[in-house]
Amino acid sequence: MKYPNKIIKDQKKVINYANRGMTLESDLNITNQYYIDNNIAIINKKATPIKVTKVTYNATQKPLITEGFFQTPSTTDYNGVYKGRYIDFEAKETKNKKGFPINNLNQHQINHIKRIINHNGIVFIIIRWTTLSKTFLLKGEDLINFTITNKEKAIPISFFEKHGFIIKETFSPRLDYINIVNRVYFGGN
Amino acid sequence: MKYPNKIIKDQKKVINYANRGMTLESDLNITNQYYIDNNIAIINKKATPIKVTKVTYNATQKPLITEGFFQTPSTTDYNGVYKGRYIDFEAKETKNKKGFPINNLNQHQINHIKRIINHNGIVFIIIRWTTLSKTFLLKGEDLINFTITNKEKAIPISFFEKHGFIIKETFSPRLDYINIVNRVYFGGN
Numbered sequence: 199m200k201y202p203n204k205i206i207k208d209q210k211k212v213i214n215y216a217n218r219g220m221t222l223e224s225d226l227n228i229t230n231q232y233y234i235d236n237n238i239a240i241i242n243k244k245a246t247p248i249k250v251t252k253v254t255y256n257a258t259q260k261p262l263i264t265e266g267f268f269q270t271p272s273t274t275d276y277n278g279v280y281k282g283r284y285i286d287f288e289a290k291e292t293k294n295k296k297g298f299p300i301n302n303l304n305q306h307q308i309n310h311i312k313r314i315i316n317h318n319g320i321v322f323i324i325i326r327w328t329t330l331s332k333t334f335l336l337k338g339e340d341l342i343n344f345t346i347t348n349k350e351k352a353i354p355i356s357f358f359e360k361h362g363f364i365i366k367e368t369f370s371p372r373l374d375y376i377n378i379v380n381r382v383y384f385g386g387n
Numbered sequence: 388m389k390y391p392n393k394i395i396k397d398q399k400k401v402i403n404y405a406n407r408g409m410t411l412e413s414d415l416n417i418t419n420q421y422y423i424d425n426n427i428a429i430i431n432k433k434a435t436p437i438k439v440t441k442v443t444y445n446a447t448q449k450p451l452i453t454e455g456f457f458q459t460p461s462t463t464d465y466n467g468v469y470k471g472r473y474i475d476f477e478a479k480e481t482k483n484k485k486g487f488p489i490n491n492l493n494q495h496q497i498n499h500i501k502r503i504i505n506h507n508g509i510v511f512i513i514i515r516w517t518t519l520s521k522t523f524l525l526k527g528e529d530l531i532n533f534t535i536t537n538k539e540k541a542i543p544i545s546f547f548e549k550h551g552f553i554i555k556e557t558f559s560p561r562l563d564y565i566n567i568v569n570r571v572y573f574g575g576n
Contacts, residue, residue, distance in 0.1 A: 234502070237505065239506065240502050240503060240506055242462060244433060244434060245433060245434040245435065245437065246434065247434040248434065248437050248439070248452065250437070250455075260456075261456075261457055262454070262455075262456065263437065263454065263456065263457070266451075266455055267449075267450075267451065268450060268452070273431060277466060278466075278473070279503060279506045279508040280506065281506070281507060282472055282473060283471060283473060284467070284468035284472060285473070314429060314468060316426065317468045317469065317470070317471065319429070319468040319471060
């Protein structure tokens with residue numbers, strides 16, 4: 199029996215959602231909106247950098263992009279402010295069970311993370327292990343230390359368990375990473 | 388005598404550059420790169436938010452955007468970190484000589500500035516008065532105070548002269564606004 203492509207695609211989607219709930223990006227967007235609405239922090243996802251190469255204008259002179267390309271991000275995906283301090287992080291999902299492949303982050307992003315540490319900003323990665331249903335916050339300092347002292351191409355789950363912090367999933371806020379930030383960087387409870 | 392459009396366009400460009408030097412955005416990009424290279428601060432211009440509505444794939448499976456729209460920015464143009472603190476600003480040029488029209492900033496941006504103040508971030512606007520050849524930094528707090536206590540639709544140049552800070556243009560860094568930030572917010576010289 200053959201299904202049209204569309205239906206097969208939709209089925210895949212359903213299976214994915216069942217496995218892992220909503221995507222990490224979606225959970226973070228909802229969480230960040232919660233932080234803004236409840237006056238906790240102002241964190242935004244950066245827009246995807248796009249190189250626009252052709253534009254036309256319609257009758258109302260509104261520009262319409264007719265050709266453009268996605269560009270490789272040179273920084274991390276999220277930044278903002280919490281208690282006056284600069285907050286910066288990258289968020290990634292992995293289906294792996296044993297290790298997070300470091301090449302999921304590009305060299306520009308690693309360099310950016312080093313610079314933020316150097317300028318006393320708060321920088322970390324949030325990694326969701328979809329198969330294990332666990333989401334960790336790992337400090338930028340620990341990520342960089344790993345890349346310096348290890349030649350492995352993946353950070354093992356045991357490293358996250360030892361150095362990282364589990365972010366619990368709740369109804370609201372969906373993924374309360376600021377709670378971890380408050381504990382880890384501000385000595386809060 | 389008639390010129391083809393292309394030449395007229397190029398002539399206009401030359402006249403503009405002669406009048407006002409490089410654009411404010413270009414000066415800020417060069418300055419921000421200087422800050423990164425000299426390990427002073429990490430400030431980046433945010434990507435323009437674009438809603439992508441159609442994508443095709445070429446032979447190498449690289450996505451090509453074939454339809455998209457520019458979106459109204461809901462935050463300011465620049466943010467980053469200096470000495471661990473969150474830095475956020477919007478930059479605008481005006482050809483006016485007497486007043487900076489407040490509607491050059493949209494309501495989302497004004498709300499964003501209020502929120503950053505509320506979270507103890509450092510937020511300001513940089514306004515270049517191209518006709519006067521002057522560039523001012525004005526603290527977000529003073530901007531918001533003006534909008535609360537005045538019904539005028541433009542902030543007069545006198546307000547900038549009284550409450551703002553002139554940013555000097557030099558060869559390098561081109562537009563040293565961090566020098567002002569250091570004095571105004573960190574008590575530096």
